[in-house]
Amino acid sequence: MKNILGTQENLRLYNKAGNVVYEFIKGLVYPLERTYNEFGKVLTYRDSNGYSFEKTYDSNGNELTFKNSDGYSRGFDIP
Numbered sequence: 520m521k522n523i524l525g526t527q528e529n530l531r532l533y534n535k536a537g538n539v540v541y542e543f544i545k546g547l548v549y550p551l552e553r554t555y556n557e558f559g560k561v562l563t564y565r566d567s568n569g570y571s572f573e574k575t576y577d578s579n580g581n582e583l584t585f586k587n588s589d590g591y592s593r594g595f596d597i598p
Contacts, residue, residue: 556576
């Protein structure tokens with residue numbers, strides 16, 4: 520990781536390209552945590568209320584799958 524910027528309330532980690540790869544935000548109603556791929560797309564999301572999701576992408580950045588903590592999931596057909 521190139522930079523670590525944050526306070527006790529918030530934290531962001533960046534890769535060498537300057538893209539956010541991890542973020543924790545405490546200042547919201549429900550603190551949340553997110554991870555990102557090298558292109559800035561959200562991979563995982565989790566809040567303190569228990570909700571979360573995960574996503575996967577193909578090499579072109581198209582979303583392939585989505586799965587959340589409520590049991591919902593979907594896949595995408597890529598043309």
